Amino acid sequence: MAAPPPSHLLLAILTTTLLLCNTIPSATAAATTTTVNVTSFGKAYAKVCDGDRFAELGLNMSSFSYCDASLPYADRVRDLIGWMTVEEKVSNLGDVSRGAPRVGLPPYKWWSEALHGISSTGPTTLFDDLHSRPGNHSGRATVNNGTVFANVINTAASFNETLWKSIGQAVSTEARAMYNLGKGGLTYWSPNINVVRDPRWGRALETPGEDPFVAGRYAVNFVRGMQDIPGHHSVPNNDPYARPIKTAACCKHYAAYDVDDWHNHTRFTFDARVTARDMAETFLRPFEMCVREGDASSVMCSYNRVNGVPACADARLLSGTVRGDWGLHGYIVSDCDAVRVMADNATWLGFDGADSSAAAIRAGLDLDCGESWIVDEEGRPLRDFLSVYGMEAVARGKVREADVDNALRNQYMTLMRLGYFDNIAEYAGLNETDICTDEHKSLARDGARQGMVLLKNDGDLLPLDPKKVLAVAVHGPHARAPEKVMDGDYTGPPCRYVTPRQGISQDVKISHKAHMTIYFGGINLHIEREGNDREDIRLPKNQTEEILHFAKASPNPIILVILSGGGIDISFAQKHPKIGAILWAGYPGGEGGNAIADVIFGRYNPGGRLPLTWYKNKYIKQIPMTSMELRPVPELGYPGRTYKFYDGPEILYPFGYGLSYTKFHYETGTNGTSVKIPVPGGHCKGLSYKPSVATTPACQAVNVDGHACTETVSFNVTVTNAGARGGAHVVLVHTVPPPEVAQAPIKQVAAFRRVFVPANGAATVPFTLNV
Numbered sequence: 001m002a003a004p005p006p007s008h009l010l011l012a013i014l015t016t017t018l019l020l021c022n023t024i025p026s027a028t029a030a031a032t033t034t035t036v037n038v039t040s041f042g043k044a045y046a047k048v049c050d051g052d053r054f055a056e057l058g059l060n061m062s063s064f065s066y067c068d069a070s071l072p073y074a075d076r077v078r079d080l081i082g083w084m085t086v087e088e089k090v091s092n093l094g095d096v097s098r099g100a101p102r103v104g105l106p107p108y109k110w111w112s113e114a115l116h117g118i119s120s121t122g123p124t125t126l127f128d129d130l131h132s133r134p135g136n137h138s139g140r141a142t143v144n145n146g147t148v149f150a151n152v153i154n155t156a157a158s159f160n161e162t163l164w165k166s167i168g169q170a171v172s173t174e175a176r177a178m179y180n181l182g183k184g185g186l187t188y189w190s191p192n193i194n195v196v197r198d199p200r201w202g203r204a205l206e207t208p209g210e211d212p213f214v215a216g217r218y219a220v221n222f223v224r225g226m227q228d229i230p231g232h233h234s235v236p237n238n239d240p241y242a243r244p245i246k247t248a249a250c251c252k253h254y255a256a257y258d259v260d261d262w263h264n265h266t267r268f269t270f271d272a273r274v275t276a277r278d279m280a281e282t283f284l285r286p287f288e289m290c291v292r293e294g295d296a297s298s299v300m301c302s303y304n305r306v307n308g309v310p311a312c313a314d315a316r317l318l319s320g321t322v323r324g325d326w327g328l329h330g331y332i333v334s335d336c337d338a339v340r341v342m343a344d345n346a347t348w349l350g351f352d353g354a355d356s357s358a359a360a361i362r363a364g365l366d367l368d369c370g371e372s373w374i375v376d377e378e379g380r381p382l383r384d385f386l387s388v389y390g391m392e393a394v395a396r397g398k399v400r401e402a403d404v405d406n407a408l409r410n411q412y413m414t415l416m417r418l419g420y421f422d423n424i425a426e427y428a429g430l431n432e433t434d435i436c437t438d439e440h441k442s443l444a445r446d447g448a449r450q451g452m453v454l455l456k457n458d459g460d461l462l463p464l465d466p467k468k469v470l471a472v473a474v475h476g477p478h479a480r481a482p483e484k485v486m487d488g489d490y491t492g493p494p495c496r497y498v499t500p501r502q503g504i505s506q507d508v509k510i511s512h513k514a515h516m517t518i519y520f521g522g523i524n525l526h527i528e529r530e531g532n533d534r535e536d537i538r539l540p541k542n543q544t545e546e547i548l549h550f551a552k553a554s555p556n557p558i559i560l561v562i563l564s565g566g567g568i569d570i571s572f573a574q575k576h577p578k579i580g581a582i583l584w585a586g587y588p589g590g591e592g593g594n595a596i597a598d599v600i601f602g603r604y605n606p607g608g609r610l611p612l613t614w615y616k617n618k619y620i621k622q623i624p625m626t627s628m629e630l631r632p633v634p635e636l637g638y639p640g641r642t643y644k645f646y647d648g649p650e651i652l653y654p655f656g657y658g659l660s661y662t663k664f665h666y667e668t669g670t671n672g673t674s675v676k677i678p679v680p681g682g683h684c685k686g687l688s689y690k691p692s693v694a695t696t697p698a699c700q701a702v703n704v705d706g707h708a709c710t711e712t713v714s715f716n717v718t719v720t721n722a723g724a725r726g727g728a729h730v731v732l733v734h735t736v737p738p739p740e741v742a743q744a745p746i747k748q749v750a751a752f753r754r755v756f757v758p759a760n761g762a763a764t765v766p767f768t769l770n771v
Contacts (some may be wrong), residue, residue, distance in 0.1 A: 011292045013755065047423040054104050064104060066421070073241055073416040076624070079104065080547060081408050086394060089404045092411070093332070093361075094387035095369045096123070108415070110333070111369055114226070114247075115190040115206055115490035116149040116589065124185040125178060127493055136389065141181050141432045146174050146495035147440040147590070148487045152191065152218070153565050154586035156208035157608040157658075159730040160754040161221045163447055168225020170440045172247040175226075177430035186418045189250040189300055189333065189369075190490075193219045193286040194258050196566070196612050197641055198625045200534040201258050204567020205488050205587055209611025210642040210655060212282045213749045216289030221250040223294035229426060240329045243426060245297060245417045246501035251290035252300035253335055254322070255311055256283040259304070262533040262625045268345040271305040274628045276744075279306075282630060288326055297330035297414050301365065303338045310346060312338045312360050319364030319449045331366040331410040339368045339385040353389030358398035361390065366407040396521030436495035441591060444515045448588035448595035450728070450754075453608040454581070454659040456573075461557055461580035463602030463661060464508075469516050471509040474501050475550055476520035477543065485524045485563060494590030503593030507601045517554045518600070519547050522563035533625065538569045538617045551578035561585055561596060567614030571652055584610070602661065605727030607754065609658035613643050619650035632745055644745035656732050664757065666731075668715060714768040721757040730754045731765050 045053045049067035052061065060066050066080035085104040090096040099107040113119035120127055128142045149155065149167050158164075171188075177765035178184030192206040193215045208218035226249040228316070236242040256279065258273035259265055274283060290296045299322050301312040311317060314335045322328045342349060342356035353361065360368070368386035393399040415421065454462070464472075478485060479501045486497050500520045500623055504510065521543045528534055538544075551558050557580025560573055565587060572577045583606070588595050598604040623629075623638045632640035640646035717731055733751040737744040757763045 011266060023536045026757065039511055043202075046428060047419070048104070048421045053415040053680075057101065057104060059104050061104065062546055067104075069422050071169070072100075072239070073413055076421070077409055077416060081411060083407050084408075085161045086401050086404070087391060089401070089408055090390040090394065091387050093366075093368055093390050093404070095336075095367060096413075098387070108420070109185050110187045110367060111190045111336070112175070112185045112251075113193060113490050114175060114190045116151055116155070116167070116488070116547065117171055117494075118146040118184065118492050119490045120492040121278045121490050122189075125492065126183045128183075130370055143178065143181060143432050143435060144493060145436055145495045146489050147171075147444050148497070149223055149444045150448040150451055150589040150595075151205045151488040151565060151587040152207055153205050153611060154608075155211060155447050156214065156218055156451070156611040157453055157586070158230075158447065158450035158754065159214070159609055159611075159732070160450055160728075161217060161751050163450055164218055164221035165225040166443060167447060168222040169251075170225075170443055172226045173430060174426075174435045174440070175247050176427045177432065177434040180428065181429050181432060186420060187248045187250070187298070187414070189298070190221055190226075190251070191222050191251060193251050193290060195282055195286065195642075197258050197282075197628070197630070198620075198623075199537050199567050199604060199613070199615050200262065200620060200625050201566065202260050202528045202532045202534065203258075203489075203530050204612065205528065206490065206530075209284075210613060211441075211611070211644075211749050212285040213289075214611060214752070215286035216293075217752075219251050219286055219290035220294040223290060225253065227295070229424070229568075240295065240327075241413050241417065243417065244419065246424070246427065248297035248330065248414055249294075249419055250298035250300050250333065251287055251296050253302035254287050254299050255279070255302065255317055256306050256628065257302035257304050257311070259612065259625060260531050260533050261680050265626050267531075268304045268341045270303075270626070271308060272628050273307055278628070278630050284321070287322070291322060291326040291328050292495060294331060297332075297417070298333055299328060300333050300335055300369075300516035301338065303335050303341055305346070309340050310338070310349075310359075311366055313342060313356070313363045315363040317363075323364055328357070330414050331407075332364055333367040334360065334365055334369050336369040339365070340370060341386070353385055354392040354396055354398055357386050357389040360386070361393070361399050361403050362405060366410045374528065390698065403514055441495055441562065444589055445591035445595050445598070448585075448592050449598050449604045449606070452584060452588070452595065452599050452606050452660075453584040453606045453610055453657070454599075454606040455562075455584055455653055455657070456579070456582040457659055457661075458557065458577075458580045460661070461559065462583070462600060464516065464559075464600055466507040471511040471514040471516075471548075472505055473512050473514040473517045473554075474510050474520070475546070476561075478520035478522055478524075478561075479518075481520065481592075483590075486587060487589055488565065489525055489529050491630060498592040498593030500585075500593050500596050503595070503597035504600070506594075507597055515555050517550050517558040518561060519550055519558055520561045520563065521547065523565075524559075528565055534566070536569075536617050537620060538565060538614065544572060547573065547579070548576075551576060554578065557581070559600070560585070561600075564589060567610075567612060567652070569615065569617040569652060571616050574652065584608075602725075604662045605725055607658070607660060607728035607730060609656045609730050609732070610653055611655070613646075613651060613655045614653040616650045616652050620649075622650075624753060644748050647746055653738075656730075658730070660727050662721055662725045662727050662759070664729045665720045665722055667718040667720070675703060712768055712770050714766065717765045717767065718762055719755060719757050719765060720762045721759060724759050726756065726758040726761070728754055728756045733767060733769070 051061045084100050088100040095110040097108045099105040109124040111122040112122040112124040128144050168616040195212050196204045196210045208215040226247050227245040229246050230246050259270045260267050270770050339360050343351045381645050480499050482498045557578050559581045561583045599606050630641045631645050731753050734747040735750045736747045751767050754763050755763045755765050
């Protein structure tokens with residue numbers, strides 16, 4: 001039996017929306033590099049356009065209009081590209097751009113990661129670890145660590161938009177400091193906002209969960225935190241390309257990507273067969289919000305095909321939708337080696353290197369992430385296809401030089417906005433003292449505990465009072481969880497990491513003879529991660545046996561703490577009388593041990609909600625991971641996916657589930673917790689009804705065909721705390737379509753708000769919805 005759902009605010013709307021040139025010396029050394037550059041190759045200058053730097057190259061900076069800061073960015077970029085030969089242009093289409101030293105343009109490394117803190121993944125960010133990465137120490141300043149926040153699935157569980165933006169701001173500050181020290185770049189390929197369609201997906205930990213609206217709001221806030229500069233939120237002269245940005249964020253992986261490796265179906269060959277409706281409502285929505293509302297500087301296309309066409313070669317998805325419909329102000333980059341994959345793995349396409357390069361460029365790709373630092377005997381990149389085979393594509397007439405110019409224009413406009421050419425004074429002084437600050441470590445601890453979800457608390461077993469419970473027994477494989485378990489994937493070395501056992505030991509004595517037991521279990525990156533989907537979603541058998549053993553042996557009910565990204569079938573523990581409390585801690589980052597202790601000992605009242613459904617293992621036996629169908633398919637026995645289309649018996653804990661140490665109640669000014677909204681307009685036109693509906697229901701609705709959809713409704717929700725302990729509570733607002741409409745979602749999130757309510761107090765939460 002599924003756990004009882006927590007109280008939600010259901011907003012019943014009686015309508016349904018259907019988504020229906022100058023002369024220069026001969027370029028005889030176009031492929032050469034220079035020792036003088038402004039990025040992590042050993043930065044000697046704070047900006048490209050430094051007169052002394054040009055003088056060292058034997059150049060006069062005043063000869064190059066691209067260094068004239070009085071000109072619009074577009075004019076400067078046009079000038080820069082105009083100086084370059086076609087060979088130089090193509091050599092800058094890879095993530096390690098070669099630059100054009102003879103005209104003053106240094107190389108640049110594009111690939112950096114910042115999923116939940118600056119990461120050592122990729123070639124650009126260089127922490128000083130002289131034991132494992134000799135030669136990385138620059139001698140300028142030692143930076144061994146960065147702040148590692150909880151994984152995205154954790155912070156998504158907080159449903160706190162302010163937190164999401166604050167983390168983005170902290171990460172971008174540390175990123176900018178690393179750049180100033182010559183240890184990092186300015187372009188970060190984060191966040192991952194793919195919707196978690198299937199509980200087996202190995203990368204759920206990197207994402208905001210299964211709801212496209214929540215994923216979109218996460219993207220908007222994290223990207224704004226990464227990019228926005230105070231005082232520069234507006235668009236100068238109605239030119240969005242003129243707005244300076246702190247760092248450049250990238251929303252990935254576009255589109256319909258959520259299979260890595262399952263039953264010989266890999267992300268390199270998988271064809272996501274998706275209906276137009278599901279694409280618009282679910283798979284594209286977070287990316288549209290990221291681009292339109294977040295003003296992201298980049299979108300990364302994925303390895304997989306979408307309805308037969310590789311995502312990175314699909315002009316409808318790239319130039320048509322991302323740049324055309326949504327108005328991307330930045331560049332489109334491939335997932336790493338995705339262009340090569342079209343030639344090497346997707347053999348049915350019949351592509352060689354030039355074909356795949358041409359298809360990607362013509363579709364709207366601007367940059368190829370590849371392992372371009374790996375070179376052959378002649379020094380050519382082996383895997384960065386565009387910088388090698390792009391020239392062949394041009395020579396064979398498959399790509400026009402103008403197409404290459406467009407790609408470079410999108411790249412260099414982004415670098416202009418970042419201050420790569422001119423620097424940004426607000427951040428010029430950031431250095432190693434701005435990394436791992438007390439403020440950032442405090443934010444990491446608070447973010448981790450905000451996202452923890454209390455799944456069970458029989459008899460108010462939690463919180464423990466350390467004045468009464470003087471000792472506890474601590475067991476389980478994650479009690480001494482190593483750094484890689486606490487931090488999850490796409491991480492750098494943390495400022496510090498605190499294990500669960502260390503966190504607990506700061507409050508009470510740890511003793512095997514204690515009458516209270518805490519078991520730390522779950523899974524790790526050996527089971528769920530990029531490139532590895534799960535075969536089942538059960539807790540490892542040995543852990544189940546251990547938990548049952550300790551539950552039987554303990555004189556008191558035990559506490560179970562789960563570390564994971566995706567959901568786990570722990571149905572054996574859900575109703576077990578000797579397992580009194582269950583806390584999901586996710587992968588809580590460097591401060592995770594402290595955050596767990598804060599919750600267990602009552603310094604923090606848990607208020608997180610699950611951002612994805614936890615299923616029983618029986619659920620995955622009913623549908624293959626490769627089926628992209630979201631709605632039920634009765635003839636195939638497919639039950640439907642996510643909370644929007646499945647509310648059956650195989651749910652262990654539903655989306656949005658989460659308990660607290662206190663009780664909350666709602667008032668909306670109407671009876672119950674639903675608000676019915678009358679919408680001016682005709683009847684329910686243009687909708688598809690269930691076969692049992694003989695006549696069109698006479699309900700007020702908007703026919704959205706050609707409609708601006710500008711109607712809004714405002715209402716307040718009063719949240720009352722009926723307990724003696726203050727705490728945060730997440731109000732989830734769902735829309736519920738008319739029951740007669742066929743293929744409609746059961747419900748879907750329309751808004752959410754996290755609010756703190758003091759003990760025995762109340763808080764009013766305002767909402768305004770577009771209906």
